[in-house]
Amino acid sequence: MKFQKLTAVARTVGCLILFSGFPLGLKAVCAEAQLVISPQSILSGKQQSATNICPAQLPEAIDAIVDRPEYQRLHWGILIQTLSPPRTLYSRNAQQYFTPASNAKLFTTAAALLQLGSDFRIRTSVYGKDGIVRLVGRGDPSLTDAQLRDLAQQLRRQGIRQIQQLIVQDGYFQALSLNPTWEWEDLYADYGAPVNSLILNQNVVKLQLSPQEIGQPVKITWNDPFAVGQWQIENQTLTVASGTKSDFEVNGILGKSSLQIRGQMAIDSPPEELSIPVRDPGEQILQHFKLALNQEGISVAESQIINNAEKTNEPELAFVESPPLLQLIADTNQPSNNLYAEVLLRTLGVRNSTILNQDTVTLGLNIIKTTLANLGVDRESFILVDGSGLSRRNLVSPTSLVQTLQAISQSPQAETFRTSLPVAGVSGTLQNRFKNTPALGIVYAKTGTLTGVVTLSGYVDAPNYERLVFSIMVNKSNQSAQVIRQSIDEIVLLLTGLSRCK
Structure with missing residues (x-):
């Protein structure tokens, strides 16, 4: 299945941080000494003291990454500020709109936490x-x-x-139950499961794929007998010889309740599972x-x-x-769960409805905008059409994300919100990024990925500086997500090395 294949790639390569294009020889004049920053020093946690960079040198260092020739057609949006008081250290296209991907969950979870409270239960x-x-x-x-x-x-x-x-x-x-602005292929993936009032097992079921004799189709078995009648399966798989790589793809057939499963499986392979959304x-x-x-x-x-x-x-x-909302928020942000985010959006809507049968999603989106605007987030700086970021019609500026992160950091829910985010090299969608680097354990940030879109927004506890708030957004990319993540991670690692300079 396409989503699962992408997930597997992310888990495999997410921790490989390359620095081949880092600006060698960049001078950083700091209070203690005049240092030369190198990619080797950033990669080595043992040499963390050698990664210091002065705030005045930060724009040049970031520009050297963003302006690489291979990125000339990409659209970058970046805003980096100190937390309190807010002071801008770097800005590029910060007011412009970008597709946020799952960075949209920051708006949804922040508003839910502020409106409903951390102890709220469903x-x-x-x-x-x-x-x-x-x-x-x-x-x-x-x-x-x-x-x-x-x-x-x-x-x-x-x-x-x-x-x-x-x-x-x-x-x-x-x-x-399904947002009409999502791409139709998303509706056949587990990350695009329908969102209704009675959700069971996250509205997904499992298919088990097992090899048969060579030349025979792979055996497909539902783990839930009640799901058998919900989808018609077109089995276009094949059992192949030992040592062959197993590979599968699940495609929906537009206008039909049918799933087409293609691929192959070695005869000696163990069974594999695919997650399929529930249709009804x-x-x-x-x-x-x-x-x-x-x-x-x-x-x-x-x-x-x-x-x-x-x-x-x-x-x-x-x-x-x-569980209480503080756990639901973490279960939304840590694995980037679309279903949870869409539920929080609808919960905001129904909790604030005054007329029976009002559209819950529209109400929820209005509550998010009003809640954040009341905290100082510019109402015109973001436009949301869903709560998860799966829609490509969401339009968000780096400024709006940083303002949201700034605003909730000044609320009583600040620590609950910050700890709901993935932690670099430790948890969630950042578990396999930033390992063996100075960023380990001090970056709290929300990831986001769609085709051509890679985003990361959150906080950095710079050990020799102060807490920072940042949003890095890349749109219109012709590069792989892996390549873009590597460059985003380089920028974040620069932030971990910030030091107060004379």
Whole structure:
């Protein structure tokens, strides 16, 4: 599958930081001594003291990276400031719009944290009376089969053994489950899973691929029997000889509920799994909840799915809750989870709706803009159409990202937000970047990648300077994401070496 192949590449090469184009011989006149910066000194953590650079020399050093001949057609946007008080150290196209990719999650998670608070939880409830039981979801993205079993057990402890009518109410979010501005191929990938009010197992299922005899198609098995009817599989795979590289690609067929799986698998290869989005999440959770009830000895005579947001007067019989928002924020930013970000966007919308059936996404986007504008972020500096950054219609300036990072750093939620971000060489999407460099453990930043787009925005705790806020955005790239990341990382490493100079 295309997404999984890209992920595998990122994990493999993300920690290889090359500096072949670093400006050798750049002079840095600092208080202690006159130093010559070299790529070798930056790569070696043991030589961290030799990486010092004065703020006055920073623009020349960054320009030498950005202005390389191979980057002449790329569009760079950069803003680097001190945290408090804000003081600009470097700026390039900082006011211009860029496609942010997953850097858009910084707006969503910051607004959610400020509006909802770190202790906010998403509640999934079961209401019931006179043989009617109603499962009502409110968009908990962490809901799994274990929580459904918990709900069934709560009902059993109350003596319920029969349900005349089971209603799954999936209308808390009044919005399309798939953003119409996403590219159609995203809708067939696990990172483009539908977003609804009752989410189970992040609305993805697994396909297991196993070799058969040479010349035979690869065996494809669903790990979830209820998912079998949701997709038709066109198996265009082949089992091949031992020692051959296994490689797969999953493509959706436009206008059909069909998936085309192409590729090959060596006969001695272990089974592999592919993640596939659920096509009908309402039906999926209905079937799983009925199974959980059956396992607890509770029979169901009739069942249905409804998509309205009507409130019920029936008493609450059971409930489960998500982890607190501080964990949901981390689960959004650390692995860059699109589903979680879209849920937070919709939660902001529905929590601030005043009229029944208002579009939840539109409301959420308005709340993000208003929340951040009230903190001093320029309203005209960013335009969002989703909460995750998967849409290419998002338009964001480096200034807006830095202003957002500056603003939340002055709030009571500052530390919660900062620790939700990936840490260089340690966690999340930065786990395999900056290893064995001075940036290890002192850069907290959100990554972003789409075809032709690479971004990184966050904080640097420069050991010999002060905390910095930065946003680096590259659009219209004809280079691989790997190559662009290497140059972005060079810039970030310059920031870790900043030192106060006379």
